[in-house]
Amino acid sequence: MRVLVVEDDERLGVEVAAGLRYAGFAVDLAGHLADADFKISVNTYDCLVIDRGLPDGDGLHLVAAHRAAGHRVPVLMLTARDGLADRIAGFENGADDYLVKPFALPELTARVRALCRRREHPAPARLRLGDIDIDLPRRRVQRAGILRSLTPKEFAVLELLATRAGSVVTRSELIECCWDEMAEPASNVVDAVIAQLRRKLGAPPVIETVRGAGFMIGGEPFGP
Structure with a gap:
C-alpha cells in the first residue's frame, strides 16, 4: 500500500x-x-x-x-x-x-x-490460499499452521499477489504499490523479495514467475 x-x-x-x-x-x-x-x-x-x-x-x-x-x-x-x-x-x-x-x-x-482498507466492497480480514493463511490486520502469515516470519515489504508483496490471486501482477505494479518513489525500478529489488518470499513460504512453491509479464499466485483467495 x-x-x-x-x-x-x-x-x-x-x-x-x-x-x-x-x-x-x-x-x-x-x-x-x-x-x-x-x-x-x-x-x-x-x-x-x-x-x-x-x-x-x-x-x-x-x-x-x-x-x-x-x-x-x-x-x-x-x-x-x-x-x-x-x-x-x-x-x-x-x-x-x-x-x-x-x-x-x-x-x-x-x-x-x-x-x-476502506473499500466500496471491503476485503476480508483473512485470506486463504490452499494451506496459506494470511491475517491482514495482524500482519501474520501461516502455512500448514506454522507461522512464517516476513518483513513488512515481503508481507506487502504477498498481500498484493494474494488479493489478485489468479491474475498476473507486473513488476511495475508491485513497485507502484509496494515501494515508494525512492525505489529504483531497474534494479532487481522485486526479484530479491520474491526469492525471499518463496524461501520463507517453503515447498511446494506458490508464487509463479510468468516470463515477460510478472508474478502470480494461482487460485482464488477466500475469507475464513
Whole structure:
C-alpha cells in the first residue's frame, strides 16, 4: 500500500515516513501543496496524510479540490488545529479522518491502515490460499499452521499477489504499490523479495514467475 505524506516540517515528515515504512507502507513525501498536487496526478495512492498549515496554503483546499474532481482516495488530516470548527471543516471538505498533533505514531499507523482498507466492497480480514493463511490486520502469515516470519515489504508483496490471486501482477505494479518513489525500478529489488518470499513460504512453491509479464499466485483467495 502506498501513502503520500504532505508535511512541511521536514523532521516530522521524515519520522512519519520512517514509521509508516517500518509498518510496511510505501511512502512518498511532499513539503507543499504544489508538490503534493503533482505527485497525486502521476501516482496512485491508497491514502493521503495531509497537514493543513503548508507554506503555499491550507492542505484542506487540496482535499476539497480533489474531492470536487471526483477523487476518492482516503484522506487523513494531520494537524495542530484542534478546534471543533477545524475538525468539522475537515470532514465537510472531504477528509475521512482527523488526527491532532502531537500524536502517537502507532495510532497514526493504525488509522492509515484502516483507511487503506476502506473499500466500496471491503476485503476480508483473512485470506486463504490452499494451506496459506494470511491475517491482514495482524500482519501474520501461516502455512500448514506454522507461522512464517516476513518483513513488512515481503508481507506487502504477498498481500498484493494474494488479493489478485489468479491474475498476473507486473513488476511495475508491485513497485507502484509496494515501494515508494525512492525505489529504483531497474534494479532487481522485486526479484530479491520474491526469492525471499518463496524461501520463507517453503515447498511446494506458490508464487509463479510468468516470463515477460510478472508474478502470480494461482487460485482464488477466500475469507475464513
